[in-house]
Amino acid sequence: xxxxxxxxxxxxxxxxxxxxxxxxxxxxxxxxxxxxxxxxxxxxxxxxxxxxxxxxxxxxxxxxxxxxxxxxxxxxxxxxxxxxxxxxxxxxxxxxxxxxxxxxxxxxxxxxxxxxxxxxxxxxxxxxxxxxxxxxxxxxxxxxxxxxxxxxxxxxxxxxxxxxxxxxxxxxxxxxxxxxxxxxxxxxxxxxxxxxxxxxxxxxxxxxxxxxxxxxxxxxxxxxxxxxxxxxxxxxxxxxxxxxxxxxxxxxxxxxxxxxxxxxxxxxxxxxxxxxxxxxxxxxxxxxxxxxxxxxxxxxxxxxxxxxxxxxxxxxxxxxxxxxxxxxxxxxxxxxxxxxxxxxxxxxxxxxxxxxxxxxxxxxxxxxxxxxxxxxxxxxxxxxxxxxx
Numbered sequence: 452x453x454x455x456x457x458x459x460x461x462x463x464x465x466x467x468x469x470x471x472x473x474x475x476x477x478x479x480x481x482x483x484x485x486x487x488x489x490x491x492x493x494x495x496x497x498x499x500x501x502x503x504x505x506x507x508x509x510x511x512x513x514x515x516x517x518x519x520x521x522x523x524x525x526x527x528x529x530x531x532x533x534x535x536x537x538x539x540x541x542x543x544x545x546x547x548x549x550x551x552x553x554x555x556x557x558x559x560x561x562x563x564x565x566x567x568x569x570x571x572x573x574x575x576x577x578x579x580x581x582x583x584x585x586x587x588x589x590x591x592x593x594x595x596x597x598x599x600x601x602x603x604x605x606x607x608x609x610x611x612x613x614x615x616x617x618x619x620x621x622x623x624x625x626x627x628x629x630x631x632x633x634x635x636x637x638x639x640x641x642x643x644x645x646x647x648x649x650x651x652x653x654x655x656x657x658x659x660x661x662x663x664x665x666x667x668x669x670x671x672x673x674x675x676x677x678x679x680x681x682x683x684x685x686x687x688x689x690x691x692x693x694x695x696x697x698x699x700x701x702x703x704x705x706x707x708x709x710x711x712x713x714x715x716x717x718x719x720x721x722x723x724x725x726x727x728x729x730x731x732x733x734x735x736x737x738x739x740x741x742x743x744x745x746x747x748x749x750x751x752x753x754x755x756x757x758x759x760x761x762x763x764x765x766x767x768x769x770x771x772x773x774x775x776x777x778x779x780x781x782x783x784x785x786x787x788x789x790x791x792x793x794x795x796x797x798x799x800x801x802x803x804x805x806x807x808x809x810x811x812x813x814x815x816x817x818x819x820x821x822x823x824x825x826x827x828x829x830x831x832x833x834x835x836x837x838x839x840x
Contacts, residue, residue, distance in 0.1 A: 474783045474785060474792055474794040474837075475794070476793075476794065476795060476796065478837055478838065479781075479794070479795045479797070479835050479836065480835065480836055481833050481834070481835055481836075482523075482527060482528060482529070482530065482819075482835070482836045483521065483523075483529075483530035483833065483834040484824075484831045484832065484833040484834070485505050485519060485521070485532070485831060485832040486829055486830065486831035486832070487507070487508035487829045487830050487831065488505035488506065488507060488519055488830070488831065488832040489505060489506050489507075489508065489823040489830055489832055490503065490504070490505045490809065490821035490822045490823050490832035490833065490834070491504045491505060491506055491518075491540070491541040491542070491543075491808050491809065491821070492504045492541060492542050492543040492553075492753070492754070492808065492809040492821065493543070493754075493809040493810065493811045493819055493820070493821040493834070494543050494544060494545045494551075494809075494811050495545070495811045495812060495813040495814075496545040496549055496551075496573075497545070497547055497548075497549060498549065499526060499813045499814055499815070500522055500523065500524050500573065501522065501523040501526070501527050501530075501811060501813065501819050502521070502543065502545065502551060502573070503520070503521045503522075503530075503543075503819075503821050503832075503834060504518050504519070504536075504540050504541065504542075504543050504553060504809075504821075505518065505519045505521070505821070505832035506518050506519075506539045506540070506541065507519070508829070508830055515537070515559035515560060516538060516539050516557060516559055517535050517536065517537060517538070517559065518535065518536040518538065518539060518540040518541075518553070518555075519532050519534075519535060519832075520532065520534040520535065520536060520570075520574040520575075520577075521533065521574075521834075522573060522574055523819070526813055526815060526817040527813070527818075527819040527834070527836045528836070530834065533573070533574050533575050534570070534574045534575045534576060534577065536553060536568050536577050537558060537559040537577075538555055538557050538558040538559050538566055538568070538579075539555045539556070539557040540553035540554065540555045540566075540568055541553075541554070541555045542554045542555070542592070542593070542594045542595050542753070543595070543809075544595045544596050544597040544603065546597035546598075546601075547599055547645050548601075549571075549573070550569065550570070550571055550597070550620075551569070551570040551571075551573070551574055552567060552568070552569055552570075552595050552597055552603055553567070553568045553569075553570075553577070553595070554566065554567050554568075554594070554595040554605055555568075555592070556592060558579065563589070563591075564583065564589050564590065564591070565581070565582050565583050565589075565590040565591060565592040565607065566579055566580075566581070566582075566592075567579070567580050567581070567582045567592075567595070567605065567618070567625075568580075569625075580625055582605045582616055582618060582625075582627055583609070583616075583627075584627050585627060585628075585629075586609055586629070588609045588610045589609065590605075590608075590614065590616070591607045591608055591609070591637070592605045592606065592607040593606050593608075593637065593638055593641075593658070594606045594607075594638070594639070594640050594753070595641070596641045596642055596643035596654070597643065597645070598643045598645045598646065598654070598669070599645035599646045599647070599648065599650075599652060600646070600648070600649075601619060601620035601621070602617060602618065602619055602620070602652060602669065603617070603618045603620070603625075604617050604618070604630075604641055604643060604652075604670070605618070605641070606637075606638035606639070606640065606641035606656050606658070607637055607638060608636065608638065609632075611636060611637070612632060612633075612634065612635065612636070612637070613631065613633055613634075613635040613636060613637055613638050613656075613658060613659055613662075614629060614631070614632050614637070614638065615629070615630050615632075615638060615641065615654070615656055615670065616628065616629050616630065617629075617630045617669070617670045630666070630670030630671070630673075631656070631666070631670065631673050633664075633673075635658070635659035635662055636658065636659045636660065637658050637659065638656045638657070638658035638659070639657060639658040639682075639683060639684050639685070639753070640656065640657050640658065640683070640684060640685045640686050640753060641654065641655070641656045642654070642655045642656070642686050642687050642688060644688055646669065651667070651668045651669030651671070652669045652670075653665075653666075653667055653688070654666045654669070655676075655686055655688060655694065656686075657683040657684075657685070657686045657696055657698075658683060660680070660681065660682055660683070661677070661678065661679040661680060661681040661682060661696075661698055661700075662675060662677065662678050662683070663675070663677040663678075663683065663686065663694070663696055663737065664676065665737060674737075676694070676733065676736075676737025677696070677731070677733070677737060677740050679731065679740070680700060681698050681699060681700035681701070681729060682698050682699045682700070683696050683697070683698035684697060684698045684699065684751055684752060684753055685697045685698075685751060685752070685753050685754050685755045685765070686755065687755045687756060687757055688757075689757040689761065689763070689787075690757065690759070691787075692734075692736065693732055693733065693734045693787065693788070694732065694733045694736070694737060695731070695732050695755055695763055695765075695788065696730070696731045696732075696755075697728070697729070697751040697755050697765045697767075698728075698729055698731075698751060699726060699727070699728060699729065699749075699750055699751065700726070700727060700729045700745075701724050701725070701726050702724070702725045702726075702727065703722050703723075703724055703725075704722065704723050704724075704725050705720055705721070705722050706720070706721050706722075706723070707719070708720075708721070725747060726748065726750075727745050727746055727747045727748060727749055728744070728745065728746040728749025728750060728751045728765075728767060728769075728780075728782070729742060729744065729745050729751075730742070730743050730744035730745075730751075730755075730763075730765060730782075730788065730791075731743065732787075732788045734787075743784075743788040743789070743791070744765070744782060744788070744791040746769065746782065746793075748769055749767060749768070749769050749770075749780060749782075750767050750768050750769070750770065750777070750806075751765050751766065751767035752766060752767040752806060752807065752808050753808060753809065754766050754808065754809045754810045754811075755810070756810045756811060756812050756818070757812075758812035758816050758818060759812070759814060759815070759816050760785075760816050760840065761785070761787065762783055762784065762785050762812075762816075762818075763783060763784045763788055764781060764782070764783045764794070764810050764812075764818060764820075765781070765782045765783075765810075766780070766781050766782075766807035766808065766810045766820055766822070767780055767806060767807060768780055768804075768806035768807065769796065777804045777805065777806055778796055778797065778798040778804070778805060779795065779796065779797035779798060779806055779807045779822055779824070779835075780793065780795070780797075780806075780807065781794050781795035781796075781797075781807055781810070781820055781835075782794065795807075795835060795837075797833075797835065798824075799824070801826055801827075802825060802826055803825050803826065803827065804824075804825045805822060805823060805824040805825065805833075806823060807820050807821070807822035807835075808821060808822045809821045809822070815839045816839035816840060817836065817837070817838055817839045818836070818837040819834055819836050819837075820834070820836075820837075821833075821834050821835075822835075
């Protein structure tokens with residue numbers, strides 16, 4: 452038994468070398484770039500397909516607008532645009548049975564309220580429904596997630612308050628109910644670990660500046676796990692149960708200077724505000740939290756993922772010094788959040804600024820990141836790929 456354990460330990464130690472090396476900048480490649488489009492979200496379904504959303508380049512305040520749906524059936528190597536959504540769909544979820552759900556707050560003709568689009572043919576065609584059915588006030592959605600037993604969840608706000616709605620798919624459509632509506636400001640992100648057949652979904656949500664709430668029984672009851680300073684934008688739960696939350700914080704920095712004026716020492720204290728990217732982790736179900744990553748002038752956006760190897764990846768942008776715009780930024784950790792590296796900092800020649808919006812990993816550990824780049828006369832939606840180790 453001791454020999455077997457030693458071999459396992461040695462094997463695990465050797466495995467750390469290629470895992471760490473795959474987070475090097477040189478291991479990323481651009482595999483697709485739609486123009487003129489702006490990438491918004493990407494997921495991997497249970498069959499190993501990657502699916503992405505990119506909104507068109509319309510700047511009009513009225514429709515029509517559209518969202519391109521692209522699919523990769525070879526682990527992110529090649530991509531094909533397979534469908535279109537009549538509206539701006541900015542968040543995407545794949546259900547365990549392969550159904551796709553997208554949300555946004557603008558159809559091709561109407562702006563300022565929630566829409567949900569559903570596809571049962573891998574993104575080729577979409578039907579639209581209203582997730583605010585039964586509400587007396589307008590719902591603005593921020594994210595969507597899918598559970599088991601035909602359940603799905605949207606997060607957002609109604610009348611300025613935090614709201615999570617649960618949809619139940621039936622043969623006649625989707626029925627909706629409100630499952631969380633505390634006196635907090637809106638939800639920015641929702642994550643679901645689908646329950647096994649017959650068991651409830653595990654739902655987590657963040658927002659309201661930096662608040663994390665969780666329901667272990669499919670939305671029946673909720674508890675607040677974290678209430679910190681800052682603005683949380685994305686969360687996920689790793690296979691080992693660790694919770695990761697990414698967001699932005701403001702820190703006041705004080706500088707003390709002493710000068711001599713008429714033989715007297717005069718002390719002055721000035722303050723500045725520094726903004727940065729922060730990641731918090733809980734390894735015990737939310738009982739306690741630790742700050743595990745910080746990047747000055749970083750801005751994580753709407754997506755974070757933990758792959759099958761336990762690698763944590765957070766996406767967003769980094770504000771460049773001197774007013775030079777933002778650069779696409781991906782941060783990663785191979786040791787459960789103990790240490791972090793900038794694994795992809797991307798701003799190709801000719802681009803003036805860019806940001807990464809979505810990240811997804813398939814069951815083999817291939818990772819794809821989707822975002823947007825701005826050029827002097829156009830913009831594009833690149834997809835960057837990190838091959839499985």
